[in-house]
Amino acid sequence: MRSSARGEVDPFIVMDVMEAARAAEEAGRSIIHMEVGQPGTAAPRGAQDALMRAMAAGDPLGYTVALGLPALRARIARLYGERHDVDLDPARVIVTAGSSGAFILSFTSLFDTGARVGIGAPGYPSYRQILRSLALCPIDIPTRPEDRYQPVPADVAAHRLDGLLVASPANPTGTMLGREELAGLAAACAEAGAAFISDEIYHGIGYDRPAVTALEVTERCYVINSFSKYFSMTGWRIGWMVVPESHVRRVERLAQNQFICPPHASQVAALAAMECGEELDANCAVYAENRRLMLEGLPAAGFGRLAPPDGAFYIYADVSDLTDDSLAFCRRVLDDAGVAVTPGLDFDPGRGATTLRFSYARSTADIAEGLRRLQGFMHP
Numbered sequence: 472m473r474s475s476a477r478g479e480v481d482p483f484i485v486m487d488v489m490e491a492a493r494a495a496e497e498a499g500r501s502i503i504h505m506e507v508g509q510p511g512t513a514a515p516r517g518a519q520d521a522l523m524r525a526m527a528a529g530d531p532l533g534y535t536v537a538l539g540l541p542a543l544r545a546r547i548a549r550l551y552g553e554r555h556d557v558d559l560d561p562a563r564v565i566v567t568a569g570s571s572g573a574f575i576l577s578f579t580s581l582f583d584t585g586a587r588v589g590i591g592a593p594g595y596p597s598y599r600q601i602l603r604s605l606a607l608c609p610i611d612i613p614t615r616p617e618d619r620y621q622p623v624p625a626d627v628a629a630h631r632l633d634g635l636l637v638a639s640p641a642n643p644t645g646t647m648l649g650r651e652e653l654a655g656l657a658a659a660c661a662e663a664g665a666a667f668i669s670d671e672i673y674h675g676i677g678y679d680r681p682a683v684t685a686l687e688v689t690e691r692c693y694v695i696n697s698f699s700k701y702f703s704m705t706g707w708r709i710g711w712m713v714v715p716e717s718h719v720r721r722v723e724r725l726a727q728n729q730f731i732c733p734p735h736a737s738q739v740a741a742l743a744a745m746e747c748g749e750e751l752d753a754n755c756a757v758y759a760e761n762r763r764l765m766l767e768g769l770p771a772a773g774f775g776r777l778a779p780p781d782g783a784f785y786i787y788a789d790v791s792d793l794t795d796d797s798l799a800f801c802r803r804v805l806d807d808a809g810v811a812v813t814p815g816l817d818f819d820p821g822r823g824a825t826t827l828r829f830s831y832a833r834s835t836a837d838i839a840e841g842l843r844r845l846q847g848f849m850h851p
Contacts (some may be wrong), residue, residue, distance in 0.1 A: 480600040484817040488801060492811040503841035504833055506811040508642060508785070510703040511833040514740060515750050518704065521743030522736055532735040537726040538719075539566025539711070539733055543742045547696075547711050550745065554674070557686045559713065565722055566733045566741075569708040570672050570697035574601050575729065577693045577712065580722050581666040582607050586633040591622045593787060593818035593826065595642045595670070613821065619646040620778055620787070624659035634666035635659075639682060640673040643818045643828035644787040645780020647682055654688040667692040672710070673783040675701030676755055678762060682782055690715055698737075700783070701751060702744045709737035758784045761831035761838045768842035769829065773849040784832040787815070791825035801827065808848035810841050 488506045496502050513519070525532065538544065541561070548561040567573040574597075582588060584606045590598045592611040599609040610630050614620045620641065627635055637656060639648040648656070653669070660667040669685035669692055685692045697710035714722055726732075744751075765786050766779060776789035794800040797814035805811050815826025831838050 477604045477606060480603050481596070481820075483596055483600070484798070485813045488805070488811055488813055491802070491805060495805065495809070501809055502805070503810045503837055503844060505829045505831065505838075505841050506813045507832065508830055509705040509832060510700065510754060510784075511837070512703045512754050514704045514707065515702070515744045515747035517747040517750075518702075518740035518744035522740045525736075525739050530739075532739070535732045535735050535738060537723055537730070537732050539564070540735075540738045540742065543738050544711075546742055546745050551684065551686060551713075554681070555684050555687055557684065559686065560716070563713050563716055563719060565712045565714065565719070565726065566738060567710045567712055567726070568730050568733050569699065570670070570695050570710040571597070571601070572708075572730055572733070573695040573697075573710050573712040574598070575605075576722050576725050577668055577695065578602060578605050578607060579725055579729070580714075580718060581634055581668075581693070587631060588634040588636060589622065589626060589630050589632040590636050591620065591638070591641070592821065593620060593643055593815060593823065595638060596817045598636055611819075611821065613819075616778065619781075620644045621646060621648055621652065622656065623652075624655040627656070627659040627663050627665055632660075632663065632665045634668065636668040636670060638670040638672075640677065640780065640782030642673070642783060643785050643813070643815070644778045645673075645783040645785045646778060647677070647680075647781040649680075650683045650688060653683055653685050657685060657689040657692060661689070661691060669694050671695065672697040673700050675751070676758060676784060677782040678759055679781065686713060693718075698741045698744060701755070702741070702747075703751065703754060704737070704741065704744060707734070707737040707740060709733055709741045757835055758831065760835050761833075762786075764835070764838050764842060765829060765831050768839075768846070772842065772845040774827075774829075774845075784830055786829045786831065787818075788827045788829065789825065790827050795824055797824050797827055804845070804848060808844040810844050810848070 544564040548559040551557040602609040694713040698704040813828040815823030
């Protein structure tokens with residue numbers, strides 16, 4: 472049977488690492504998971520209770536309108552006022568089937584075949600593969616440690632971009648863009664006639680300073696967020712996007728045809744999750760303690776070249792002094808230390824053979840044990 476070149480995308484290596492870790496556990500080994508980019512906690516109790524009440528009441532949880540439940544859209548809009556002092560019209564909020572659904576809607580709304588879309592390297596690998604599957608051209612922008620591994624305004628013209636996608640806090644580095652940096656990137660895109668997309672799915676998980684939304688500096692952008700990270704709802708596949716008023720109807724038409732609607736059950740749970748701040752902030756306190764342990768324990772183990780994260784729950788490490796094959800190195804760490812970590816090849820095809828990503832989204836006890844094992848691996 473014939474097939475499409477659109478399907479010729481690279482694998483998501485972290486998923487292969489997860490499978491190797493699962494197989495090791497199935498064989499009876501104890502594995503500490505520092506590869507997984509998801510919270511170790513369940514959805515908030517209030518979210519679970521809300522869904523159970525809806526089911527007990529006989530709610531059929533059928534199709535919703537394509538843009539999502541009006542109550543959820545309104546509550547998301549209110550979140551921007553609470554966090555960022557942004558007065559956002561709920562009509563600009565579009566609920567999506569996870570942030571992945573929002574990326575597909577964004578790319579199909581903004582770009583024609585062959586468009587050049589810039590993404591920072593290192594960066595989330597699925598950006599690149601979704602763009603390729605849509606016959607678009609992902610343009611890796613090699614970012615620098617002195618720029619906190621983030622693109623800079625000059626990159627827009629230098630790479631002749633039709634669009635720029637940034638992430639703050641970023642995966643895999645956890646670094647953030649401040650208000651001035653976001654404004655500069657938005658202005659460079661406007662000058663070049665390029666679309667500006669801001670991935671903000673780790674908002675709410677920050678440490679020394681609050682995250683800034685692109686909506687604070689421009690309305691000429693697409694903003695993408697998710698209930699997966701701060702709200703601890705990865706498997707529920709529910710997210711949202713904010714678009715300019717003039718783009719709502721075009722995205723709605725795409726959403727109607729591509730997805731029909733976001734999962735109704737997840738929307739019910741997501742609306743309730745937004746009132747569970749105390750529980751969710753307690754999760755973030757765990758991440759903060761884990762971050763402290765990692766920033767102390769990784770250098771002590773021998774991983775000294777780190778990008779201290781501003782947010783999210785990752786640490787990106789330069790291991791060029793230890794290996795030039797991060798995939799093989801991660802395999803040895805899993806086999807010999809029982810710790811699963813992610814090779815940088817997922818995030819930076821050009822330089823990822825000498826980098827690793829460590830996730831600290833699990834329990835503090837797991838993080839402490841993982842660091843102990845890494846210490847033993849590096850200093851037998």
